[in-house]
Amino acid sequence: MADDDITRPDPEDDAELAFEGALRPKSLTEFVGQTKVRGQLELLLRAAALQGRTPDHVLLAGPPGLGKTTLAMIVAHEGNRPLRMSSGPAIQHAGDLAAVLSSLVPGEVLFIDEIHRMARSAEEMLYLAMEDFRIDIMVGKGAGATSIPLELAPFTLVGATTRSGLLPNPLRDRFGFTAHLEFYDEQELEEVLRRAASLLDIDIDREALAEIAGRCRGTPRIANRLLRRVRDYALVHGKPADLETVRAALDLYDVDSLGLDRLDRAVVETILKRFGGGPVGLSTLAVSVGEEADTIESVVEPFLVRVGLVTRTPRGRIATPEAWQHFGMTRHTDGLFDA
Numbered sequence: 001m002a003d004d005d006i007t008r009p010d011p012e013d014d015a016e017l018a019f020e021g022a023l024r025p026k027s028l029t030e031f032v033g034q035t036k037v038r039g040q041l042e043l044l045l046r047a048a049a050l051q052g053r054t055p056d057h058v059l060l061a062g063p064p065g066l067g068k069t070t071l072a073m074i075v076a077h078e079g080n081r082p083l084r085m086s087s088g089p090a091i092q093h094a095g096d097l098a099a100v101l102s103s104l105v106p107g108e109v110l111f112i113d114e115i116h117r118m119a120r121s122a123e124e125m126l127y128l129a130m131e132d133f134r135i136d137i138m139v140g141k142g143a144g145a146t147s148i149p150l151e152l153a154p155f156t157l158v159g160a161t162t163r164s165g166l167l168p169n170p171l172r173d174r175f176g177f178t179a180h181l182e183f184y185d186e187q188e189l190e191e192v193l194r195r196a197a198s199l200l201d202i203d204i205d206r207e208a209l210a211e212i213a214g215r216c217r218g219t220p221r222i223a224n225r226l227l228r229r230v231r232d233y234a235l236v237h238g239k240p241a242d243l244e245t246v247r248a249a250l251d252l253y254d255v256d257s258l259g260l261d262r263l264d265r266a267v268v269e270t271i272l273k274r275f276g277g278g279p280v281g282l283s284t285l286a287v288s289v290g291e292e293a294d295t296i297e298s299v300v301e302p303f304l305v306r307v308g309l310v311t312r313t314p315r316g317r318i319a320t321p322e323a324w325q326h327f328g329m330t331r332h333t334d335g336l337f338d339a
């Protein structure tokens, strides 16, 4: 991942995390877009409140930056419940999970980000915990090993994944509700931006907001990051945050008219230039671009497919005529191309 790539978050960047935190919607009414998912979650939370029980477990699936963490926080906040945050990579042994589960307080919301990366042994423990609020702790080894049952406080698990296909069925089936988050349309992104501009006290006109909305990969996190760069640009150049400023700032940061970032462009250009437009298999593509196959499949491709630059076929990835056009290249029948 390139350090100067402003459309990809840096998890180590504290200022970035603080900025995201400040803009995070705290309730379902503040949460923009995803109307269907919002309605479904609202019903689930209200039903649980009326029955005085913990809400069903929720699985949130979708590409990064669409609001999975935000929704997990909202589930806790709306029900006035404490929230515990963990992640798949932090749970590498069943014992790691047992430690978290056994310390939950009644009604707590447990958020496990990247749940598909949790250890297999922990997954099995989680099945029982989700279903019966109980786990079996193994003590000793070999013939003398015994399992001691441990009752847990009732809790709500909110799992987030960019790869729901990697979750084993028994785990997926134990979620009462699965929400598939979709990329946001431009109108919704404008709304996200308007809200952020007002919270950050940025005076920006509608045309300028619409321009950012069209260039943020359908992703609220990126919309907010671009808004911040536009604010910086306006401040440094002593200009109003208008359409001209937005265009200049986004050009400076190499955000093109479709909002493709450096990795998106590298993937499409590789298919076009090195593989004559495809088809090319995922692993070959990943090696050529120098990125993990997982990142290409779960982060880059969904957007490229959505904007119609790439199609996935059983024979591999193929660049569409729109991709040739967007990159200003012409395909020849002999497999050569003009840049």
Ligand SMILES: Nc1ncnc2c1ncn2[C@@H]1O[C@H](COP(=O)(O)OP(=O)(O)OP(=O)(O)O)[C@@H](O)[C@H]1O
Pocket: 019, 020, 021, 023, 024, 025, 030, 031, 032, 033, 034, 063, 064, 065, 066, 067, 068, 069, 070, 071, 113, 160, 192, 220, 221, 222, 224
């Ligand atoms: N529906 C929304 N309305 C307004 N802002 C949103 C919305 N969804 C996300 N955001 C903004 O985008 C930022 C990123 O969202 P969030 O961290 O919830 O994404 P995520 O799906 O959990 O991403 P990742 O998988 O990378 O952790 C949030 O800080 C929030 O400001």
